[in-house]
Amino acid sequence: MGEAAGPVVVASFVSIGEAEIARSLLESEGIDVYLGNQHMVSMLWHYSHATGGVRLMVAAEQADRAREILRSFTRPSLELVHGAVEPALDDAPGPGDALIEKAWKSTVIGFIGLPPALHLWALWLLRSAYAAGGPRTPRGKKLAGRTLVVSGTMVAIFGAFFVRIAIQ
Numbered sequence: 001m002g003e004a005a006g007p008v009v010v011a012s013f014v015s016i017g018e019a020e021i022a023r024s025l026l027e028s029e030g031i032d033v034y035l036g037n038q039h040m041v042s043m044l045w046h047y048s049h050a051t052g053g054v055r056l057m058v059a060a061e062q063a064d065r066a067r068e069i070l071r072s073f074t075r076p077s078l079e080l081v082h083g084a085v086e087p088a089l090d091d092a093p094g095p096g097d098a099l100i101e102k103a104w105k106s107t108v109i110g111f112i113g114l115p116p117a118l119h120l121w122a123l124w125l126l127r128s129a130y131a132a133g134g135p136r137t138p139r140g141k142k143l144a145g146r147t148l149v150v151s152g153t154m155v156a157i158f159g160a161f162f163v164r165i166a167i168q
Helices: 015-026 037-041 045-051 060-072 096-108 116-133 138-167
Strands: 006-011 035-036 054-059
Touching: 006 035, 006 060, 015 035, 015 037, 015 054, 015 060, 035 138, 037 045, 045 096, 045 138, 054 060, 096 116, 096 138
Parallel strands: none
Antiparallel strands: 006 054, 035 054
């Protein structure tokens, strides 16, 4: 007997509202849906980007059909996992722009809580964005530069602080 595959993430959302809309869309098509991380995002909404947002999960055998349904209703704020819709225009936002957007928000949130961790996370997201093709839009390029300067400076400051503590 074959084992049933576990749930597969087909999309992630910044807000619970967007995730609920996608959930109802898929459920109206007869697909069983589970929202992961929704309680974390509802309690700590400002950490949504840092935690991966609200994840829309379906059974593995329904994943392709769910992606097709979501692809027909894709908006810029919807990030499809494994098979994102390719933008038609050269300066349309791409996967690198979405990651840079998350990196910048992690940088800003890093001033409020968990500064070293979120700044390191922002630099990791920036690296991942360039591995995914880099920013395509002028806004993405500007945010990438800001993220690099601000998070890079903060990581250097915290690094120097921790080294100074370790020496003493």
